[in-house]
């Protein structure tokens with residue numbers, strides 16, 4: 001076990017979610033943009049329209065700077081944030097999928113060098129070669145998504161992996177194909193939104209009209225296909241996740257998904273009909289709308305995985321919930337119940353390992369940090385604040401609070417309490433002290 005990263009009012013998870021949501025824009029742009037770009041470039045050559053190359057150049061520069069500078073920074077940001085927010089979760093993924101990531105990074109290197117080659121050879125090598133570079137980039141960048149989606153979907157639905165421990169048993173799980181399909185459709189919508197924004201900066205009206213029309217068609221089609229894929233994805237979800245969808249996913253998030261989806265469809269339709277009336281400011285507003293839609297979708301995906309960070313294996317609070325026999329991994333609840341969480345966790349201040357009358361509340365707070373803070377901040381405001389939860393149940397009696405802790409694993413979205421009876425009493429006393 002590792003130290004806890006406490007982020008007051010926000011929680012470590014939300015810091016990670018903010019970085020990850022932002023990252024989806026450049027990452028999906030990086031895998032989708034080149035398909036539109038190569039299409040326009042081919043059109044420019046076939047129809048002798050050099051004016052279209054102005055778009056190709058501008059769009060590639062956006063790709064280079066936004067996707068490969070900000071995308072790479074936020075990608076590394078996800079690694080840092082995830083490593084401190086949930087070290088054991090990341091460790092679990094690395095121990096199973098290190099070769100998946102290694103493979104992804106081979107393609108990633110081709111992609112990162114490819115974008116520079118593509119940008120700086122435009123107009124300097126013959127057209128066929130340049131288009132080939134574009135195609136190589138488009139395909140290799142998409143393959144990075146083909147790989148990463150296996151690891152991401154594994155966290156929600158690990159397939160047969162808990163029984164077999166097999167790499168591909170977890171990789172090609174029940175939600176893999178619908179999620180890959182969904183991300184592929186969405187990447188076209190995201191890339192199209194940026195293409196429209198870039199096209200608003202073109203000097204030539206003819207080029208502007210053509211690019212905005214083309215991009216909005218790609219975006220509209222992408223969103224329609226995405227809605228089919230979303231339906232398929234929902235059907236593939238584990239039963240427990242479908243239950244959580246109705247139980248803990250706030251209506252606001254569901255509204256966010258549908259409102260963003262509807263607004264983007266209307267935007268693409270309008271852009272298709274009146275391409276020259278789209279200006280830069282509304283085009284940027286459309287990117288914000290995308291952000292809201294992505295935030296809502298990704299937060300929902302995180303919530304329906306509760307109480308796990310890796311389903312059927314590791315709880316969000318990093319306690320191992322189940323035996324994974326083929327990997328020699330043992331569930332920890334029984335052991336922690338016997339030895340105590342304050343003794344099993346290495347990063348507990350020495351004075352708190354033994355609970356006394358003098359340190360009971362402090363020890364209770366430490367246990368809450370270790371076992372609850374992945375999903376509840378301890379402050380009065382923020383992510384599911386523990387003081388608000390306690391108020392909701394009007395806990396004033398430590399014995400009642402203790403009973404709730406005993407029953408905690410009965411909530412479909414919370415891991416069971418792990419610890420000795422004395423620790424449970426200390427946490428119960430701390431919870432009651434929050435109800436003021």
Ligand code: HEC
Pocket residue numbers: 248306307308316317368371372373374375376384389390392393404408411413414415417431
């Ligand atoms: C995996 C995430 C997760 C962890 C870890 C977790 N909780 Fe929760 N808890 C939730 C969710 C989700 C809710 C529902 C919140 C809501 O209704 O908005 C909740 C609700 C509660 C409630 C209100 C009960 C209700 O009516 O739903 C209490 C009390 C509570 N949690 C206490 C705790 C304590 C104490 C711990 C640590 C021992 C803990 N939780 C750990 C996710 C978690």
